Amino acid sequence: MDATGLLQAAERLSRSLTAGDLDHTLSRITAAAVEVLPEVEYASITVKHSDGRLETIAPTSDVLWGVDAAQYELREGPCYDAATDGVHVLSPDLAADPRFPRYAASAVAAGILAQAGLRLFDAPKSQGALNLYSTSVGSFEDLGAVGALFTHQSAVAIEYAREIHSLQDALRTRRTIGKAIGVLMERYTLTDQRAFAFLARLSQQRNIKLHRISEELVEDAQLRGEQGVGAG
Numbered sequence: 001m002d003a004t005g006l007l008q009a010a011e012r013l014s015r016s017l018t019a020g021d022l023d024h025t026l027s028r029i030t031a032a033a034v035e036v037l038p039e040v041e042y043a044s045i046t047v048k049h050s051d052g053r054l055e056t057i058a059p060t061s062d063v064l065w066g067v068d069a070a071q072y073e074l075r076e077g078p079c080y081d082a083a084t085d086g087v088h089v090l091s092p093d094l095a096a097d098p099r100f101p102r103y104a105a106s107a108v109a110a111g112i113l114a115q116a117g118l119r120l121f122d123a124p125k126s127q128g129a130l131n132l133y134s135t136s137v138g139s140f141e142d143l144g145a146v147g148a149l150f151t152h153q154s155a156v157a158i159e160y161a162r163e164i165h166s167l168q169d170a171l172r173t174r175r176t177i178g179k180a181i182g183v184l185m186e187r188y189t190l191t192d193q194r195a196f197a198f199l200a201r202l203s204q205q206r207n208i209k210l211h212r213i214s215e216e217l218v219e220d221a222q223l224r225g226e227q228g229v230g231a232g
Contacts, residue, residue: 025161027058029120029154033132034060037150039114039139040132044068046083046117050125054083057128063110068131070106077103082117082129089117092141114139118151121158130154173211180214183221 026045033043044059046068056068071077077100078089091097092114094104107115116132130151132140140147177199184195199217203210 022161025157029130029157030058030060033130033150037132037146039134039136041135042133044131045120046079046129046131048083048127067107067110067112071103074102076100078115078117079129079131082119083127086119088119090140090143091115092139093137111135113137116140116143118147120151121155176211176218177214180217183217
């Protein structure tokens, strides 16, 4: 792809990857891959969790559930390698690819003749790869710069979505702790400082995180019908 084509792809990609929560972002990435990247007919994302479990996210076609599952079961295939080894894997002709003899038979039977696996992100508790599929032999031989651009832009979108998710979690946690302090203030006639100290001491004694103790207190207060749950 020449410079003009790359610029046009970048502009289309920018329009396609709209900001949103993590699930929305991942769905937009696979949809945009089909829309923006040449020769891509289907796309999905493979996430490897911290316990080693592999999961397919946001497939653009139901056929990919079985295709991806075959790779996980056989521990073989472009998306498996990209998710577990951190490499970009291109296979323009699966049937003739000596790296994936068992998986290739399953893929070809499902109509998938070419495939690419591109490492998408590395997070503390998970890794992810973008899986690209084609029903035409010879696809993805020239993925090159546009593929690299796509994965970079997608990784930026995912990181943004993760930050938003973390902020939302932090706000929810803060509100819950505030409600728990309100419960303690009303229940034991404490100041907010003393209520927070009581909450922190309870967390240490039970070796449970502060927000979990707060959730328990708020839930208990709701069952009792205490007014303090509205505080904070």
